[in-house]
Amino acid sequence: MSGGGTEPQRRYAAGTVVWRRIPPWHFPKKQGQTRPNSPAFDDDPDGPMSVSIAPPGRDPAELLVGHDGFALVELSIEDLQAAGQTLVPAPTAEDPHHAEVIGDKAKAKRTLAKAARWVVPPPG
């Protein structure tokens, strides 16, 4: 393995899908808006934006355990790349599918919000 700068991107195949939880405060609120608000796709204070890889057959409800009232969206690796982002594996003890989305979010967070598709839509 060369360990080159683009290596992490190669860890995931074309068509890879990731999930991200959406808190109620980022649900669409205004008439004419159906997508989450863009701050839902910003980096976190302690690191890059977290996602979880969604392999075929994985139950999306798994990510919402303990997060009542939250929704879930999906993005493809192509969506991430189109927004100038790199998907990097970052497994944790709690989530072996955990990954990080690395890149400047100044504009990308809106691009990602527009590309996101509801997997578990907001309740009600």
Added chain:
Amino acid sequence: MSVPTETLSSLGYHARSWPDTGTSETGPLRVPGHLAAVAAEFSQLSALAAGWNSYGAAPVRPSAIEAAVRVLVYAGEDMPLPSISPTPHGGIQLEWGGDDDGVEIEFEPDGSISVLVDVNGELDQRRVTGTDDPSLADALNWAAKLA
């Protein structure tokens, strides 16, 4: 005709004590009556605990709320009310528009403000220095047209 005003605290918003914010506010921030609904939302957001997005988000800082209120007061009572969102870094985002075209104004806890205008998918993002920055006025004018 004078615009009725309230203070943030009278509308339910009570700034918490933050030892490291260094806020420069020297008196109660006056909120025009047409922003009462907005102030109520800010009050709710100010109560969010750390980790509110499940990914370690910071609590919303009073400095960000105050900066957002000041811009909304500057925008005037004819300005359509925005959609309001907390940001993971403790800031506030105001948004006008729908799924596609839109205007976002983001207030960071450190006092910095940025605007992002989306026209047909073309994104223009820039920092603004305050209410006297022409880029802010341009963004607000565009937002008013979108609403």
